[in-house]
Amino acid sequence: MKRILIVDDEPDLLDLIELILTNEGYEIDKAQNGKTAVELASKNNYDLIIMDIMMPEMDGWETIKTIRAEKKNLTIPVVMLTCRDNSQDKYFAIQEGVEDYITKPFTPNQLVSVIGNIFA
Numbered sequence: 001m002k003r004i005l006i007v008d009d010e011p012d013l014l015d016l017i018e019l020i021l022t023n024e025g026y027e028i029d030k031a032q033n034g035k036t037a038v039e040l041a042s043k044n045n046y047d048l049i050i051m052d053i054m055m056p057e058m059d060g061w062e063t064i065k066t067i068r069a070e071k072k073n074l075t076i077p078v079v080m081l082t083c084r085d086n087s088q089d090k091y092f093a094i095q096e097g098v099e100d101y102i103t104k105p106f107t108p109n110q111l112v113s114v115i116g117n118i119f120a
């Protein structure tokens with residue numbers, strides 16, 4: 001079973017994504033902030049991380065950098081969640097080597113399709 005860590009500061013969105021992906025047969029862990037995400041990613045082995053960009057204190061980019069600084073997480077696939085579609089985020093995406101992007105708001109089908117493509 002594929003294990004996915006979802007990171008977003010909006011609890012309702014975390015619950016929604018968990019519901020969608022649990023129904024698809026994925027095992028889900030959730031984090032509401034970067035600090036918790038770093039701790040979980042250090043303790044557990046995930047097949048994928050879904051990461052919100054805009055979060056207070058530690059944003060998604062800083063969180064991913066910190067997670068990937070740990071050797072075991074160096075090549076972990078990441079999908080960023082963003083409500084923006086700006087060039088700075090695209091630049092970071094190339095630099096950080098994230099697998100894909102999901103722009104909010106998204107449909108369950110879009111989410112499932114992006115995740116499915118990564119595991120294909």
Ligand SMILES: [Mg+2]
Nearest residue numbers: 009052054055
């Ligand atoms: Mg956010």
